[in-house]
Amino acid sequence: MGFMQNFWGGLKQKWSRYKRWVYLFIMAAALAFLGKTLHSHWQGIASIQITPPAWASLVFATGITLLAFVWAGWIWGQILQDLGQPVNKAWAAQIYLTTNIAKYLPSNVVHLYGRTLAATDIGIPFGPASLSVVLDTLLMAASGVIVSLLSVPQQQQIFAVLGLIVILLVVHPRILQRLVKFVPQGSKKNQPADASDAIKLERYPLRPLLGQILFVLVRSLGFIVTLSVLTPIEPLLIPKYMSIYTLGWLLGFIIPGVPGGVGVLELVTSTLLSQPGVLTSDQTLSVGLALGAVGIHRLVNTIAEALGAGLATLDMRFPLQHRPRPSRKPTQTASR
Secondary structure, eight states: OHHHHHHHHHHHHHHHHHHHHHHHHHHHHHHHHHHHHHHHTHHHHHTOOOOHHHHHHHHHHHHHHHHHHHHHHHHHHHHHHHTTOOOOHHHHHHHHHHHHGGGGSTTSOHHHHHHHHHHHHTTOOHHHHHHHHHHHHHHHHHHHHHHHGGGSOHHHHHHHHHHHHHHHHHTSHHHHHHHGGGSOOOSSTTSOOOGGGOOOOOSOOHHHHHHHHHHHHHHHHHHHHHHHHHSOOOGGGHHHHHHHHHHHHHHHHHSTTOGGGTTHHHHHHHHHHHSTTTSOSSOOOOHHHHHHHHHHHHHHHHHHHHHHHHHHHHHHHSOOTTSOOOOSOTTHHHHO
């Protein structure tokens, strides 16, 4: 027992010391592969021309993507409500939009920490606040696995399904009640947690999971609209396009230390779109076209995130007078 504690303690110290270099290596490797691919197929990318009517489609894609992020914030508010915190979902969407842009900072966790702090600022205990962010991340990953199953190679689908089962089991209320023991719930050391700090999840978070699936589908629809600017889209292949994009997004989402999945999403999505037998048995996209599509989509996605953050910030500074705001202590009135 002592050996295992010493082993894990030493491993934790080494990870704390070298994790920054590991993250940098992962990001550098992804960007290097992407750069090499861009260099090899630059002529195909340079030949892409966007007509004036196509700009309207890109604006539409930006709106769809922005709507997806607003919906994701709404779902985070639903998770907080399921944890017994009566927050305003409009407030949750504002916080989500203003913090989401921080995912491009190194470590890819600053935005999650920002949401936790914003929740505690209005009186939500740290335990439910942090657990809501963890649940949101797990459910988003689960929804990504579900939507991307169509594009996962058959020999690797078993691992994807097993990973999905593990995530769905972890968010089960009975298992969560055991895991929350490791989540800090008291505001001060060596003091018992207040009754209002208790973390409760009375039912399986099915509604947030379905909401996250819808988020992934709407976001992938934004990519399909962007792709349609460059090449005609067959309606029957829309589910496949969604699945391929979602797999690229999912890998960029779960790989640690890659801010915003930059490089990973582009590399995986463009490779799958141009790989024979992935889209269909006899249809594929050129590498240049695939890279151009994911590159334009990254721009559309970033503009949508910046617009969301800017509009949410303005709305928080100049709120409508009749709009209900979250109370400073949303849980204490019910428990006391």
